[in-house]
Amino acid sequence: GGHTAVSLFYVSHKIYAGKPGLAGLPATFGDENACETLELFCEDPVLGLKVTLLYTAFSDVDVITRSVRIENDGEMLYLTKALSFSMDMDNRDFTLLTMHGSWARERMLEHRKVKKGFMGVESVRGESSHQEHPFMALAAGNADQSQGEVYGMHFVYSGNFIGQVELGQFDTVRVGMGIHPENFCWKLEKGDSFQTPEVVLVYSDTGYDGMTHQFHELYRNHLIRSEYKDKKRPILINNWEATYFDFNTEKLLSIAKKAAELGIEMLVMDDGWFGHRNDDSTSLGDWYVNEEKLNGGLKHLVDEVNKLGLKFGIWFEPEMISPDSKLYEAHPDWAIQIPGRKPVKGRNQLLLDFSRKEVVDAVYEQMCQVLDQGNIEYVKWDMNRNMTEIGSPAWPAKKQKEVAHRYMLGLYKILENLTSNFPNILFESCSGGGGRFDGGMLYYMPQTWTSDDTDAIERLKIQEGTSLVYPTSAMGSHVSAVPNHQVHRMTPLNTRGVVAMAGSFGYELDITKMTDEEKEEVKSQVELYKNIRSTVQFGDLYRLKSAFNSNEVAWMNLSKDGKKAVVSYVKKYAEPNVIPGRLKVKALNEEALYEVIETGEVFGGDELMYIGLEIGELTGDYQAKSWTLRKID
Numbered sequence: 001g002g003h004t005a006v007s008l009f010y011v012s013h014k015i016y017a018g019k020p021g022l023a024g025l026p027a028t029f030g031d032e033n034a035c036e037t038l039e040l041f042c043e044d045p046v047l048g049l050k051v052t053l054l055y056t057a058f059s060d061v062d063v064i065t066r067s068v069r070i071e072n073d074g075e076m077l078y079l080t081k082a083l084s085f086s087m088d089m090d091n092r093d094f095t096l097l098t099m100h101g102s103w104a105r106e107r108m109l110e111h112r113k114v115k116k117g118f119m120g121v122e123s124v125r126g127e128s129s130h131q132e133h134p135f136m137a138l139a140a141g142n143a144d145q146s147q148g149e150v151y152g153m154h155f156v157y158s159g160n161f162i163g164q165v166e167l168g169q170f171d172t173v174r175v176g177m178g179i180h181p182e183n184f185c186w187k188l189e190k191g192d193s194f195q196t197p198e199v200v201l202v203y204s205d206t207g208y209d210g211m212t213h214q215f216h217e218l219y220r221n222h223l224i225r226s227e228y229k230d231k232k233r234p235i236l237i238n239n240w241e242a243t244y245f246d247f248n249t250e251k252l253l254s255i256a257k258k259a260a261e262l263g264i265e266m267l268v269m270d271d272g273w274f275g276h277r278n279d280d281s282t283s284l285g286d287w288y289v290n291e292e293k294l295n296g297g298l299k300h301l302v303d304e305v306n307k308l309g310l311k312f313g314i315w316f317e318p319e320m321i322s323p324d325s326k327l328y329e330a331h332p333d334w335a336i337q338i339p340g341r342k343p344v345k346g347r348n349q350l351l352l353d354f355s356r357k358e359v360v361d362a363v364y365e366q367m368c369q370v371l372d373q374g375n376i377e378y379v380k381w382d383m384n385r386n387m388t389e390i391g392s393p394a395w396p397a398k399k400q401k402e403v404a405h406r407y408m409l410g411l412y413k414i415l416e417n418l419t420s421n422f423p424n425i426l427f428e429s430c431s432g433g434g435g436r437f438d439g440g441m442l443y444y445m446p447q448t449w450t451s452d453d454t455d456a457i458e459r460l461k462i463q464e465g466t467s468l469v470y471p472t473s474a475m476g477s478h479v480s481a482v483p484n485h486q487v488h489r490m491t492p493l494n495t496r497g498v499v500a501m502a503g504s505f506g507y508e509l510d511i512t513k514m515t516d517e518e519k520e521e522v523k524s525q526v527e528l529y530k531n532i533r534s535t536v537q538f539g540d541l542y543r544l545k546s547a548f549n550s551n552e553v554a555w556m557n558l559s560k561d562g563k564k565a566v567v568s569y570v571k572k573y574a575e576p577n578v579i580p581g582r583l584k585v586k587a588l589n590e591e592a593l594y595e596v597i598e599t600g601e602v603f604g605g606d607e608l609m610y611i612g613l614e615i616g617e618l619t620g621d622y623q624a625k626s627w628t629l630r631k632i633d
């Protein structure tokens with residue numbers, strides 16, 4: 001009738017053990033022992049609209065998830081806004097924490113006092129984005145890193161989102177999160193339904209550290225599905241910053257050979273192996289091997305890499321199409337664009353219309369043909385432009401505003417098919433670095449390339465922001481060459497190692513060009529990481545000094561059984577005339593003794609927590625140090 005209104009009334013409810021999947025969408029999961037679900041059935045009798053509010057409470061973590069299922073049992077209507085949750089709270093002098101950024105500067109933390117009016121985060125770029133993040137936290141009163149109450153909210157979705165906070169007239173706070181209503185309008189005929197993605201709601205009474213632990217636990221145990229969920233992630237070397245597009249079989253094998261000698265476990269061949277792609281202007285969509293570069297073919301390369309004892313990984317950017325490609329010649333209408341308008345290109349490319357099944361199927365076929373050619377054990381799934389000027393010839397005018405969400409459903413479908421067809425492959429998502437680091441992607445791909453910025457000092461903030469929500473195992477972090485390619489900074493190899501070891505570790509440089517001394521250092525870094533890998537990837541993360549407000553940055557990973565800890569410290573700028581400082585650690589047992597593996601010294605847990613580790617003399621800028629602690633039984 002042209003009106004915009006809905007009024008829902010309680011009809012009934014049910015409560016049961018376990019958690020249902022959300023059709024076509026990524027979502028947290030848990031068996032009958034792990035969680036309990038409440039379904040609240042409501043109805044708008046005027047519209048004939050049936051709405052189910054789905055709540056799941058987990059038993060091993062302080063988490064409730066919420067999503068909404070909408071079914072139309074009345075006349076045709078348009079759904080113009082469907083958030084996944086909305087909640088009213090008393091104002092408790094809240095501070096809102098959000099994450100913002102840009103390409104190469106992802107997930108910078110922003111704290112704002114909640115004041116009267118609207119605040120929030122949003123993206124209408126067709127992805128969770130570099131710029132904003134589908135995450136908000138409300139910290140009550142004087143809550144900080146280690147104490148106080150924090151409520152975290154995170155959207156398990158990779159497309160457009162909005163997160164809203166409003167302090168209203170009676171000093172109450174309304175928070176909500178869901179699909180962004182801009183460019184969204186879903187036609188519901190009688191009998192049609194719509195499922196919103198879910199929001200994860202986390203409670204912590206031990207500050208931001210506690211919130212992080214809840215998110216990490218939940219995502220490691222109830223979101224990541226891959227076989228790699230609990231498996232140690234291989235130490236990889238990626239050729240992107242080593243060669244960019246200029247490589248061939250011989251060059252890759254020379255890198256692989258050196259990498260194998262130093263203990264690295266996997267070679268990843270990045271962009272440029274397909275079509276006639278020698279720069280970023282062509283060939284996306286033509287996923288067949290360029291045999292001029294890969295002389296001998298893909299299988300030969302994979303076999304040779306395997307013979308050296310390394311796994312092999314490969315890069316794809318499956319959602320894209322270059323206007324200069326065979327695919328575009330054959331199917332110009334497969335690119336998302338508005339008829340009659342010259343499409344804007346991003347990195348010389350357009351987005352494939354993943355709202356169409358035939359497009360998704362064709363890309364899937366091409367990928368399978370490549371992946372079936374050899375023993376490929378890792379895929380980096382990249383995505384390097386945003387969604388703009390959304391138009392699809394496959395849908396009538398009244399459904400054009402469904403395309404952005406239908407695109408996400410198409411993306412999730414292909415990821416579902418690929419990950420189930422290739423369960424042994426470790427998938428890593430990427431979007432110009434960390435432009436689509438989100439819970440939706442994490443469901444299919446257990447790790448993400450955190451940022452295209454590989455500078456160790458820049459990474460301190462990027463990784464701290466990212467690790468607030470995402471498990472360290474999910475954060476791809478690599479040592480790259482100096483001067484750094486993004487900021488041209490010189491940092492010691494040791495510092496680059498300490499910082500990259502905060503996540504899933506690897507290298508992103510031409511190892512054949514390193515000096516013998518540097519190669520020796522790489523060898524010991526690799527050895528060290530193998531020793532601390534389980535603690536870093538699967539332990540609990542504690543922030544000791546934040547990169548956002550201090551010249552010194554420190555963090556610590558504590559194994560689940562509390563027997564092993566890795567403490568990492570970076571001092572950005574040297575200071576004159578100061579005495580060497582101490583670094584207090586957290587969460588040890590006061591009564592127990594701990595050995596510092598590097599020096600053999602033994603300290604009480606209380607000494608390490610209340611007096612601290614001696615940092616010792618550090619000379620020059622950008623210095624780092626790490627300690628491995630072993631609890632003495």
Ligand code: GLA
Nearest residue numbers: 240270271430431432433452
């Ligand atoms: C993106 C990724 C990089 C690299 C390039 C290749 O920018 O983030 O790591 O794969 O694409 O073109």
